[in-house]
Amino acid sequence: MRLLAPLPLLLPSVAFAAEPNADRWDAKARELLERSVAFPTVAGRGQVPAQAAYFADQLKAAGWAEGDLHILPYQAAPDNQTAALIARWPATGKPGGKPILLMAHLDVVDAKREDWSMDPFRLVEQDGYFYGRGTSDNKGGAVALVTALLRLRAEGFRPKRDLVLFFTGDEETTGEGARLGAAEWRKWTDAEFALNSDAGGGGFDKQGRPLGFSLQAAEKTYSMYSFTVRNRGGHSSKPRKDNAIYTLAEALKRLEAHRFAPMLNETTRAYFSVREKSETGPLGDAMRAWLKDPADGAAADAIEADEGEVGITRTRCVATRLEGGHADNALPQLARATVNCRIMPGVEPAAVRDELERVVNDPEVTVERTDDQKMSLASPLRPDVVAAYTAAVHRRHPTAPIMPEMSTGATDARPFRVSGIPVYGVDGAWGVVPDDLRAHGRDERLPVKALYDDVDHWVDMLKALAGK
Ligand SMILES: [Zn+2]
Known part of the structure; x- marks a missing residue:
């Protein structure tokens, strides 16, 4: 999944006016991540529906209509009954364009207690990091997206086009949820383009210098x-x-x-x-x-x-x-x-x-x-998405290069790209390379500040792309 991450104390400090209520939304993001890591959403353990319901409850409590929330159970594999979450925030008034799809996945790769320094399914905050399975891949991204939407709604933001969350439950194994999302569930997921929190993100070297932020527009x-x-x-x-x-x-x-x-x-x-x-x-x-x-x-x-x-x-x-x-x-x-x-x-x-x-x-x-995979397509580098991502990254990391990326691996983006919805991996989290590249591995972690930055990043992106 994503490229990178950093030692916050080593980063050149850039002063910004503090966002009003910043602490409140940091606390909300932390709470959502703590609860999310505690669902062991590993294939075959049946915990994805509960994780999806948890996010749906959060959105409902914040004003999402029952009819705009869908928990869709599906069979990803014979031993993997899982679920997807779709949540629509309708445009205020006549939409100014087709919807934007916001993607993440709720499932994680398995983690064994004996392999880790701590319980992988209990969030630990230590030395400026959140530790736990999924912190970087991809519960951190899902939490950043949900928190950004809760905050935008609380602050009175009026989207000019529908914003549709689409979280799958088997990205790490079969990818069936993404296939269904791009086909059978299209009446809910149809969009002009999709933004994926499971790709993108930034990397820093050990001296705190930015190596770059990726904008994933293609996959092999x-x-x-x-x-x-x-x-x-x-x-x-x-x-x-x-x-x-x-x-x-x-x-x-x-x-x-x-x-x-x-x-x-x-x-x-x-x-x-x-x-x-x-x-x-x-x-x-x-x-x-x-x-x-x-x-x-x-x-x-x-x-x-x-x-x-x-x-x-x-x-x-x-x-x-x-x-x-x-x-x-x-x-x-x-x-x-x-x-x-x-x-x-x-x-x-x-x-x-x-x-x-x-x-x-x-x-x-x-x-x-020996399989019937369809040819993947690259998404054109849309100027509006590139501009929104660049501005959001540069607001927090003014000197970071923006690097369009073709992944050699695969994410949920592929069936959408194949079916005509361009997808952009544009998450805003970051880490130190290579120390923080622990997705799928032991002691997976995410800098605490990277989670809070990621919420601000998504707020900026959505204001730019759905607020005008
Ligand atoms: Zn992932």
Whole structure:
């Protein structure tokens, strides 16, 4: 999920007039996060509906109409009964545009008490951090969104277009809620665009210097393939030239050596245009060369040699699992590799299968797709969203670069982008890189100030995009 985070005391302090009632809304955000972390919304534990009801109750108490709140149970997987929350704040008077969708997910990756320094499902505040599962991914974002809406309503804000919260309950596993949201539940979720709290956010180095805030506008397509070799087998005391394992091994060596054609899109062009300004040395040279000539495979290779940039210049496929053979003393009748591809937006997964088959170039090896993922699309960098995000970030972090981002992983944004609703990952939380990158890991945490900043950030964003 999000890129980053920081040691608040090391940050250059910038004086702002305190927001009226700032303490009250900080306290509200803290209360919501404390209650939210206490719901162990792990797949299969059945706690997501209760978490969704908790947020719905908060909104109802603040004036949301019963008919604008929907808790939608759904089956994400055979062992995962979960729920989504939809909450509409209707525009005041005649809407000035289509709704804006505000996204987060309520589920979290499992966390074991014995792996952590503390109970992962009890919020702990310590040394300027909130600790607990979901603090950074993505309960902190959900809480910031809800608190921002409660505050805007309390302060008399009148939205010029509907603001629709959409929180799913299985982002970390099946992503079924997002698929339903973009299709079956469209009558509630239809929007001009969506803002996602599960992506974006900022990173600082240990000296408190801002590395940048991401604006996620694209994701690669996650797609699965298999390479299969079958053979008549036989007794292993009589080896032959034809051997399923060796044939598969040759195919995998060709996959390893293969490079897909480099591709630059609007998002990655904007990203590298920001990055190259501060990047010195060979990496910066490679970025500048590649921006000049996106067909320059050597420059793309040099960029991808940096661990932080892997997957940004082209489709990448990698072997992730192997199976084969059936006895220690038999020639293998089957050898199979699982291949996971992260495909550039706008490229069909079927075309990647065809390319893999050409790469393998061996009729003994069957190359197949093993899922039916749809091609992802990049969202155009809307000037209004870019401007609102930039202003909101710069209000608190005036020198932070804004970096459009194409994620190599996947979030709930994908089915919406595919179905024609552009999505922007524009959360305003932050952390120190790499110390605070603990999403899915042990002792996950979020700087206390990052949560409170994130509420202010969403208030600013929504005023800019729904208040004029
Ligand atoms: Zn997430």
